[in-house]
Amino acid sequence: MGSKNLKAIAVQGTHKVEVADTEGFAALARESSKILGDAMYHLRDSGTSLYVDVGIMFNDMPIKYFQETEFEADGLSAATMKGxxxxxxxxxxxxxxxxRVVSLPEFGMDRVAGPEFQTIAAFGTGLMIPDLRKVSLMSYTCNQYGMDTISCGSTISFATHLCDLGKLDWGLEWNDPERVVELIHEIGNRTGVGDELGEGSMRLAQKHNVPELALHVKGMEIPNHDPRAFAGMAAVYAVASRGATHLEGDMYSVDMGVDVREVGIYSGDRLENEGKGETAARAQDFRAFFDSSIMCHFALVPPQTLIDLLNRATGASYSIEDILRIGARAVTMKRLFNLKCGLTGADDNLPKPLLHPLPDYATDDFAPDIELQLNDYYDYRGWDRATGVPSAKALKELGLEGLTSP
Ligand code: SF4
Incomplete structure (x- = not known):
């Protein structure tokens, strides 16, 4: 879409959506909604910024382009946003x-969307800016341009890191919020150094001959969960179809204790590589089904309830096995699409800086073993270990034998 300057596709229909069991569906939807609303009161109360304290505690929230382990983040917390x-x-x-809705008259912001956790990490801890009001301005400014805050914040962090290393002479410094706001405008308007930053981290790194230093997978910047704090995020980032994303498998959440045992997703030791590939694959399949059913990842209703809702809506009789298979088909079809576009197993990887432990023994000197995790992941899926290509048998089991690997 980007290469064709296509921003969005709007679809509109005229037919009514038929529901097989209207009353049964509505009753279960009401009941689930009540349980969900009660169970997730903390998210309603604090928004996603509630994860700031948790992320810092687990060393999951990247600091200074994933280089540091200590940062005074009280000024970025949910409690601060309440002000x-x-x-x-x-x-x-x-x-x-x-x-969240926030107002900051000093920046001309009146009842605008407040920053989410990922944005707070990208511009706050990532760039060492401990001021949530200024981070809110950065979030708002990105929104005005329609720019992704994770990629934008991460690319500016990367450029600042390169200035630190003497690889760039742009004079960028950590904790310089006024310059960061200027840079967002420059990126949005493709002026000054914003023209280069607007190409993203991978191309910036290529241009300055430091490809090994940029934190991205398949050209997309690493989001703000550190695979050295929650090991399974290594496999998730490496294999995700559109590059590093935390939205194709929430292993940080699984290994914090939010497991889904009905579908074989069990929490494990967060600093352990063994078994993480398979669990990441299961989490991916479950979330792929979740996405197809247009459910928010925060609305973690029990799988059986989700199936009951689906069956009452459609009149079908899906089972737990069916939903995992549906998810696996979606993941596999995206893999086949990527292979046809020229990506290979070599693109399933993590940037080298994240394969070394965090400093200060912060997570017991743990480092992701990406080869071990990927082999585990490929074996579970029946994909070739060397190429990442799905086997004919794996495709047949998913009913995808009509779709060929390259
Ligand atoms: S659907 Fe998800 S993202 Fe939207 S308000 Fe509810 S919990 Fe938040």
Missing amino acids: FLTGRTACYSCPIGCG
Whole structure:
């Protein structure tokens, strides 16, 4: 879409959506909604910024382009946001309502979307800026340009890191919020150094002959969960279809204790490589189904409830095995698409700086063993260890034998 300058596709229909069991569906939806709303009160109360304290505690929240382990983050917390919170928002019909509305008259911001955890990490701890009001301005400015805050914050962090190393002479410094806001405008307008930054970390690194230093997978910047704090994120980032994303498998959450035993997703030792590839694959399959059913990842209703809702809506009789298979088919079809576009197993990787432990023995000197995790992942899926290509047998088992690998 980007190469064709296509921003969005809007679809509109005229037919009514038929529900097989209207009353049964509505009753279960009401009941689930109530349980979900009660269970997730903390997310409604604090928004995703509640994870700032947790992320810092687990060394999961990247600091200074994933280089440091200590940062005073009180100024970025959910409690700090309450000082300028002026409302809350929810997606359609959601009983949780994690969205924040903030007002900062000093920046001309009146009841605008507040920053989410990922944005707070990208511009706050990532760039060593302990000021949530200024981070909110950065978030708002990115939103005005329609720019992703993770990629934008990470690319500016990378450029600052390169200035530190003497590889760039742009004079960028950590904790320089005014310059960061200027840079966001420069990126949005493709002026000054913003023209180069607007190409993202991978191309910036290629241009300055430091490809090994950029933290990205398949050209997309690493989001703000550190695979040295939650090992399974290594496999997730390496194999995710659109590059490093935390949205194709939430292993940070699984290994914090949010397992889904009904579908074989068990929490394990967060600093252990063994078995993480298979668990990451299961988490991916489950989340791929979740996405297809248009459920928010925060709305973690029990799988059987989700299936009951689906069956009452469609009149079908899906089982737990079926939903995992549906997820696996989606993941596999995306893999085949990528292979046809020229990606190979060699693109399933993690940048080298993340394959070394965090400093200060912060996570017991743990480092992801990406080869071990990938072999485990490929074996579970029946993909070739050397090439990452799905075997004919694996495709047949998913009913995808009509789709060929290259
Ligand atoms: S659907 Fe998800 S993102 Fe939207 S308000 Fe509810 S919990 Fe938040």
